[in-house]
Amino acid sequence: MAACPDVALASALALFAQEDWYACHDALEELWQESPESRRRPLHTLVQVAVAMVHWQQGNRRGATLLWGEAVARLSHCRDELDGVDLVHLNEQGRRWLRFLQASPGGTVPPPPRLCRPAGSEPRKAD
Structure with a gap:
C-alpha cells in the first residue's frame, strides 16, 4: 500500500488492515464528517465496509448484507482511488461479499x- 499523506487516514487504513473494524469505523467516520465534499463519498463507503464487517463479526448477516449493498452502490460512483486505495478492487471484493451474503x-x-x-501505480515517496 502506498504511503498515505493524510496521517489520520493512514491510521484508519492501518486499523482496516488489522481487521479492527469497530475502531476503523470510528476513525473513518470522524474523517468522513470533517472532509470536503470531494472525499466524502469514498470515505463514507469505507465507513460502510467497516460497519458491514462489524455486523458480520457479530453474526448479523442481514446488517452485513445491507451495509455491503450500500457500499457496493457507492463504490460504483467513486473515483478509481482515494489516497492510494484502489476503490475498483474494493468494489470487486464487495460484490463477492454481497453475493455470498445474499446466497443461502x-x-x-x-x-x-x-x-x-x-494496478500500475507506483508507491508514493515520502517528501
Whole structure:
C-alpha cells in the first residue's frame, strides 16, 4: 500500500488492515464528517465496509448484507482511488461479499476485504 499523506487516514487504513473494524469505523467516520465534499463519498463507503464487517463479526448477516449493498452502490460512483486505495478492487471484493451474503447460508466465507494500490501505480515517496 502506498504511503498515505493524510496521517489520520493512514491510521484508519492501518486499523482496516488489522481487521479492527469497530475502531476503523470510528476513525473513518470522524474523517468522513470533517472532509470536503470531494472525499466524502469514498470515505463514507469505507465507513460502510467497516460497519458491514462489524455486523458480520457479530453474526448479523442481514446488517452485513445491507451495509455491503450500500457500499457496493457507492463504490460504483467513486473515483478509481482515494489516497492510494484502489476503490475498483474494493468494489470487486464487495460484490463477492454481497453475493455470498445474499446466497443461502453455508457457502464459503470470502476473505476479509483488503485495500491495495491501483494496478500500475507506483508507491508514493515520502517528501
